[in-house]
Amino acid sequence: MGKWKTFLLVVFVPLGVALVVAGVVFCKKSNIIHPSTNELKKVIFKTNGKIISPWLAHELHIRKGTDLFSLNISSMRERLETIPQIRDVFIEKRYPDALYVKINECVPMLKLVANVGGKKKLLLVDEEDGRIFPPICYGPEDILDLLPVNLTLKTKKTSKLQFLPQVGISTVKEFITTLKGEFPDIFQSIKFLDLRNYDCRPGAVWSTIELHLKNEIVVVLKPQDFHLQLMKLDYLINEKCKHNLNRIKKITISSSDNAILEYK
Numbered sequence: 001m002g003k004w005k006t007f008l009l010v011v012f013v014p015l016g017v018a019l020v021v022a023g024v025v026f027c028k029k030s031n032i033i034h035p036s037t038n039e040l041k042k043v044i045f046k047t048n049g050k051i052i053s054p055w056l057a058h059e060l061h062i063r064k065g066t067d068l069f070s071l072n073i074s075s076m077r078e079r080l081e082t083i084p085q086i087r088d089v090f091i092e093k094r095y096p097d098a099l100y101v102k103i104n105e106c107v108p109m110l111k112l113v114a115n116v117g118g119k120k121k122l123l124l125v126d127e128e129d130g131r132i133f134p135p136i137c138y139g140p141e142d143i144l145d146l147l148p149v150n151l152t153l154k155t156k157k158t159s160k161l162q163f164l165p166q167v168g169i170s171t172v173k174e175f176i177t178t179l180k181g182e183f184p185d186i187f188q189s190i191k192f193l194d195l196r197n198y199d200c201r202p203g204a205v206w207s208t209i210e211l212h213l214k215n216e217i218v219v220v221l222k223p224q225d226f227h228l229q230l231m232k233l234d235y236l237i238n239e240k241c242k243h244n245l246n247r248i249k250k251i252t253i254s255s256s257d258n259a260i261l262e263y264k
Contacts, residue, residue: 038068041097049085049105050137056101068093076101084133084162085124106133109173110149110193123163125149130169147176148192166195171223175209178226183234189213218250225255232259 043062045053056062060076073091080089080103090102108124112132116123123132124143132153135143156162166172172195179187194210211219221229232253241248241261250262 038096040064040066040068040071040099042099044094044098044100046102047105049103049107050135050142051085051103051105052137055137062099068095068097068099071099073099083136084131085136087128106131108135108143108146109169109176111143111146112149112151114151114153125151125166125169127169127173130166132163132166147187147190150192150194150196152196168223172209175221175223175226178230182227183230186230186234186237189215189237215245217245217248220250220252222254228255229253236261 040062041064043053043057045056060079071093073093077089077091080086085106087104087106089104090100092100094100106124106126107128109127110125112123112125113120114123115121121134122143124135124138124146125132132151151166154164156164172193176187179190191212191214194212207223209221209223211221213219219233233251236251236259237245247263248261249264252260252262
């Protein structure tokens, strides 16, 4: 009986140890004991605007080597959607190692310098809904061709300063599109637009657009049939009044009446 027990110990103990070792090796290779963390190796970033990858990584605290599974993409999306320059965001995890981020940015049409909290700040006006936003990742060359504008800024009553969209911006977009496409000389001669006389109440129709030209002439336009009004202005500047423009201080134009000239 003693010999039989000895035999069993000699045969089965080494066999059991071998099975345990084999099991440990198998678990390690199969990531059962140490499962994969889906380490983040790349961020695929797309935008229609100016925001760049380093800014995005800093803003969202994205670091290579982070566990992709642990990233909270809902929180990331909410963070980005609070930024006025960003219109909407799409984020998804692409296993095993990538994060995909696509943002749709506002497209600026006008620029202004405003006093915000006692400091002068550059702001841009979006061409789609007139939202006003501080620019992110814009260089001086990116805003060079944007017309300066005077606006009466209105803000939301929140702890964080937020500007209300400029009502009626589609009218101004139509005007600027007509200027750039058909009257580039007039466009180049504009010092700034003045929209402070516009009625900014929701649903109201804006009254006039004022152009302040570089030669100090103020031009008042009605918000209709810009092509015809600009044709009249082009004729006045380049033909009828070109020899005494220095005497004119204001030109009021509409699509139905003759232009009214006021002299200095």
